[in-house]
Amino acid sequence: MSIDVGEVIAVRGVKITLHIFEESNKETLFYEGKKLKGVSIQEHVGIRRGLREIVCIIEGEYLDERRTEDSSGGNNRYVRLVEARPIGYFEGDTFTEGIKHLPMIKDPAFLLSEDSVSSIYSPASDDGFVIGRTIKEDVEISLPWQRLFNSHIGIFGNTGSGKSNTLARLYTTLFERKRDAILGKSSFVIFDFNGEYTGGQLVAKEDKRVVELDTRSKDGLGKFPLTAKEFWDLETLSVLFQATAMTQRPFLNRMISGRMSYQGNPDSLSNYFKATFRRSFTSAAQKPETLDLLRTISRSLELLDLLHLLEDVSWHSTQNKFQVPSRPNFFFDPESTRYTEYFGSQVESSVIPDLDGFGELELRINLQMINDLLQGYVQFDHIQPLLKRVESGMRNLRKVVEISDVSAEETLVTVVSFRSCNQEVKKVLPLMIAKHYYYEHRDSVTYPPEHTLHLIIDEAHNILSEQSIRDQESWKDYRLETFEEMVKEGRKFGFFVTIASQRPADISPTVVSQVHNFLIHRLVNDRDLFLLDNTISTLDNLSKGLIPHLSQGACVVTGTSFDIPMVLQIDRLDENLQPDSADVDLEMLWSD
Ligand SMILES: Nc1ncnc2c1ncn2[C@@H]1O[C@H](COP(=O)(O)OP(=O)(O)O)[C@@H](O)[C@H]1O
Ligand SMILES: [Mg+2]
Helix, strand or coil: CCCEEEEEEEEECCEEEEEECHHHCCCEEEECCEEEECCCCCCEEEEEECCEEEEEEEEEEEEEEEECCECCECCEEEEEEEEEEEEEEEECCEEEECCCCCCCCCCEEEECCHHHHHHHHCCCCCCCCEEEEECCCCCEEECCHHHHCCCCEEEECCCCCCHHHHHHHHHHHHHHHHHHHHCCCEEEEEEECCCCCCCCCCCCHHHEEEEEEECCCCCCCCCEEECHHHHCCHHHHHHHHCCCCCCHHHHHHHHHHHHHHHCCCCCHHHHHHHHHHHHHHHCCCCCCHHHHHHHHHHHHCCCHHHHHHHHCCEEECCCCEEECCCCCCCECCCCCCHHHHHHCCCCCCCCCCCCCHHHHHHHHHHHHHHHHHHCCCCCHHHHHHHHHHHHHHHHHHHHHEEECCCCCCCCCEEEEEEEECCHHHHHHHHHHHHHHHHHHHHHHCCCCCCCEEEEEECCCHHHHECCCCCCCHHHHHHHHHHHHHHHHHHHHHCEEEEEEECCHHHECHHHHHHCCEEEECCCCCHHHHHHHHHHCCCCCHHHHHHHHHCCCCEEEEEECCCCCCEEEEECCCCHHHCCCCCCCCHHHHCCC
16 A cells, blocks of 8 residues: 555564665655655654554664675675664554564565554544644644543643643634533633733633733722632631641631621621720730730721720730820729720720721731630730731732622633732732632532533643742642642542643642643753653653754643654644734844
8 A cells, every 4th residue: 555665674672673775765755646754763654564564653763784795896885774663553444552563574664644644643533633743744633632631731841832822722722623512511710820811812702701810900900709608718718818727727717717606696797896895905814915906906997086095095014904194093904994984985886887808807807816815815926927917918819809799600711810910919819719619619510520620720830839939838838738639639520730831840749740641842951851751651762852852832742641652743823812922023123
């Protein structure tokens, strides 16, 4: 069916040497009107062995001399030899991967047709899920999407190597081909740290919701909706305000359960406030720190009359109680009526304004602190940093999080852009949003899962990095552990992540080890290459050797969903579908 181009001259283990006929050294050959590629490195040849055709990849070539004797004495001729490695065989039309049959000397080698090459890499149930072509033969390869999207996917490569474009190509193709079938069964959430997917990428506008989080503008643009139930949750609050496990989390927990127990009562918050106020000045063991906390509360609730009264109060350190220094001998003794005399009905009559979730949190956290101090549950110094974080974090979080009980309508794709978020918010919010989706999905899913959730994180080192000088140690552990749990446990629940990153070596090894399919673009850093060596068992030496030299948009595709590693040049998307990541064109920018 095809032309013979050479023959086997040596077989050493799985290393096969072929002698290539001289006329086959051209780049392109024609046979029966079909164009065939000549034999060169990284290309495929077939070797006929009985009824089977063994498929080999060319790994190297060299010249060998052959001495022919004639009348004039010795005469050297050179012949071209190539080294090949078998990767599988055709029996009839079906390709089977693996070395079961090896050729023998004198077996003929021939060129494979395009169809044969593409059927090596595409599964039998080929339905045209094409995102690119083999780099050498230029043959379209259809990917086994059935096995690809139910695994965690890693897209790695240096900046500018084409990761974002590959990611966009992969999912654009998925939605182009399967949108109708997927709708209502799966949802896709994209964490977009650079605002690359907020335009017309991936999927039509009506299937896409873009949440642009912005801490720079005054009110924020888009807000991420959380239900009250989710917000008043130990996990959520601990994440948002980075509570430490030892003392701050139990503290938050007391606050949350206190809220829960009195939730049914009307005015429970206002009663709580008034009772706490009274307790601060009538307790037998008063605490100096409560005064400042009460001032903070009065200030943020704009209870100015109260604030005014509090300004005249101070702590008497030998008597260990509060006093009003401007009035002679005016101590807030527990048994006395001083509290009523001084504050009168001012506290009782004060009205707490309507508060949003954050406002309520600030109030409750201060009240909890006062009560805990009075009861001797906590040390001021342990909890105070948390109060400060709430106070400062709130300002930013209010711009990007909204606590409301109307949940956003379901869309196929949700893009959450963190492009305009400050570091503080970038640090906590992705984790919180990931948890939001993960737990919601986990708690609603049946077994086996009838819904799947796909979390796609471009620039994943932002949140999955092991090195971070900014983070506190405990927070870093918590952040990583949470993601690691999601990645480890997620698959059972139909929760899959796709991570793209320029520094795979920085990403938590636990996460990387759970990734089963890889698209690896050009990577040059030794540490990254070393990591690939150690974590990707399906990568062969030849493809590995290529990784530092791949051109833009070319990648090695390997993993458990692919029989054999392949090197693909990913097709470019139309301009309006490409991620907004193009290199700056200085020639344009600096043209006069
Ligand atoms: N498949 C491709 N074919 C050709 N050029 C590409 C391809 N993918 C990316 N490029 C080029 O590389 C540049 C960077 O791509 P990008 O996907 O943003 O890289 P990364 O996300 O790895 O930083 C693009 O602007 C484009 O010029
Ligand atoms: Mg990118």
